[in-house]
Amino acid sequence: MNKFRVYADTSVFGGCFDKEFSITSLEFIKQVEKGIYKLIISPVLLAELNDAPIEVRNILSKLPEECYEILLFTDEIIKLRNKYIESGIKTSNHKSDAEHVAAATISNADFIVSWNSNILYILIK
DSSP states (O other): OOOEEEEEOHHHHHHTTSTTTHHHHHHHHHHHHTTSEEEEEOHHHHHHHHTSOHHHHHHHHTSOGGGEEEOOOOHHHHHHHHHHHHTTSSOGGGHHHHHHHHHHHHTTOSEEEEOGGGSOEEEEO
């Protein structure tokens, strides 16, 4: 049986240390560790985690490599991100959000998880 490939944005990692979001975020990370989901990691996530507190960065570094796959930053992601912004789906103020969605789309993720708007969104393709 194939695992669901799930794209998580940075809010899920930061949510592990937020009183309001920690229970659900940590449970999601546990499910990744158990192999229920294959986590998709994009360059935009890595860049944002690089600027995050060490404990947030450590969540990814503690995951076994077989739990995730790292995407390459491609022209296809940039073009789709720009289309999202041009069409008004996301504004230029939310460029990284558009990039997250573009990376998830290009990688053919089964789900996107995010804490944007204080709800753990799970978008199903």
